[in-house]
Amino acid sequence: MSVDSLPLLNSAARRFYTCALLCAMAAVSLALDLGLFSSALAKPAIALGSRIESENGQERLIFDLTAPVKISARPLLDPDRIVVDIADLEFRLDPSAGRSINFSKLIKSFRFGLFAPGRSRIIIDLARPAAIVATRVDRTKDGSRLIIELAPTDAAHFASAASTAAATPPDSPPDTPPPLSSNPASLRAAGKAVIVIDPGHGGVDIGALGKHGEQEKTIVFEFARVLQTKIEAEGLFHAVLTREGDIFLPLAERVRRARENNAALFLSIHADTLGAPSVEGATVYTLSARASDAEAARIAEKENLADQAAGLEGKAEAEEVDDILLELTRRETHAYSREFSKTLISKWKDAGSLNKNPTRSAGFVVLKAQDVPSVLLELGYLSSEKDLSRLTSPQWREQAATKLAEAIKVFFQTRSNASQPGEGERAKVPRPE
Numbered sequence: 001m002s003v004d005s006l007p008l009l010n011s012a013a014r015r016f017y018t019c020a021l022l023c024a025m026a027a028v029s030l031a032l033d034l035g036l037f038s039s040a041l042a043k044p045a046i047a048l049g050s051r052i053e054s055e056n057g058q059e060r061l062i063f064d065l066t067a068p069v070k071i072s073a074r075p076l077l078d079p080d081r082i083v084v085d086i087a088d089l090e091f092r093l094d095p096s097a098g099r100s101i102n103f104s105k106l107i108k109s110f111r112f113g114l115f116a117p118g119r120s121r122i123i124i125d126l127a128r129p130a131a132i133v134a135t136r137v138d139r140t141k142d143g144s145r146l147i148i149e150l151a152p153t154d155a156a157h158f159a160s161a162a163s164t165a166a167a168t169p170p171d172s173p174p175d176t177p178p179p180l181s182s183n184p185a186s187l188r189a190a191g192k193a194v195i196v197i198d199p200g201h202g203g204v205d206i207g208a209l210g211k212h213g214e215q216e217k218t219i220v221f222e223f224a225r226v227l228q229t230k231i232e233a234e235g236l237f238h239a240v241l242t243r244e245g246d247i248f249l250p251l252a253e254r255v256r257r258a259r260e261n262n263a264a265l266f267l268s269i270h271a272d273t274l275g276a277p278s279v280e281g282a283t284v285y286t287l288s289a290r291a292s293d294a295e296a297a298r299i300a301e302k303e304n305l306a307d308q309a310a311g312l313e314g315k316a317e318a319e320e321v322d323d324i325l326l327e328l329t330r331r332e333t334h335a336y337s338r339e340f341s342k343t344l345i346s347k348w349k350d351a352g353s354l355n356k357n358p359t360r361s362a363g364f365v366v367l368k369a370q371d372v373p374s375v376l377l378e379l380g381y382l383s384s385e386k387d388l389s390r391l392t393s394p395q396w397r398e399q400a401a402t403k404l405a406e407a408i409k410v411f412f413q414t415r416s417n418a419s420q421p422g423e424g425e426r427a428k429v430p431r432p433e
């Protein structure tokens, strides 16, 4: 509508109307300039390719993008890494693109993915200390180019740059994981026991990688979704996932979510790779201070590095409550965890292959909730062709998840029958109706 189309207005009203129209147009234009509408209107930029270029001893890691993005980069110690934070970037490139780079003198490998809602991250594992020479986003004729330029430096300079970066407050908001869509209070009110399913890894942390690019984070998430449906279908329990999409979640946050939901059982789902392709089958791990064997120690060490893989500082540690009274609870919880492990293995036999030694234990951070029986199930090995075809088959997933849901039911029925009058009041050991 134009001002001229309002012939009946007197001149004062016309002046007012014109002014209001111009002011509104100016405000919209200013808002567009300030980018106030950009998050609501713009689609996230997409990364379509990556490569490394070398020149005069320096190296450039380059990503081809569909649109420009805002980035910030900082060095991180132990191990030496460069973490690049990016506002809203979708990665549509081979997830194994940054694995095992052997031609670069500075870059050992790099990873990329979603870190938090609307925030993406690239993590560069360094082969030797490197300084960030420049980070920039250039416009090209068909999109944009994200460039991280690195030059060799010595360990002392790298350490000093990392401590300066650590002392500088980040310009991005703190790393708050996305909330769960389930509400713990309403779940409790519904009166059913809650099973918390934890699909390992996610977002920038891909986990293990299969020969043909299969990703652990996706395989375990798909399994967890089917399992959730199976458990809910039984009608006895509520099943909650720790992560509800392809997003990174710190290990301690997974434990916190189990406790927050007052979980009756916590199941962390993973898959592994091994140099020996003949090793196959599922393994069920429980928590122990000392690993049951070398393989269990290796797996726990690898899984406990998940936070580091996503560029978090420090070692992953679950919230420890140092209370002598908790010791009894802890022992009881461990006994339940081991019992569930046995039940699960006896049921799993019918659905999928078991590892030669399926009952193991080690110091997994994610199993450290003192009052929630917890097991970590490695579904199989992505390095085994047989396991890989099982793990990627929807039919197998259905069968295995059915057996797992049955194991949960049997476990709680047994517990219910074994408990003395009054004992079952403890929320952690519910009796299905």
Ligand SMILES: [Zn+2]
Binding pocket: 200, 201, 207, 208, 216, 270, 271, 303
């Ligand atoms: Zn894993």
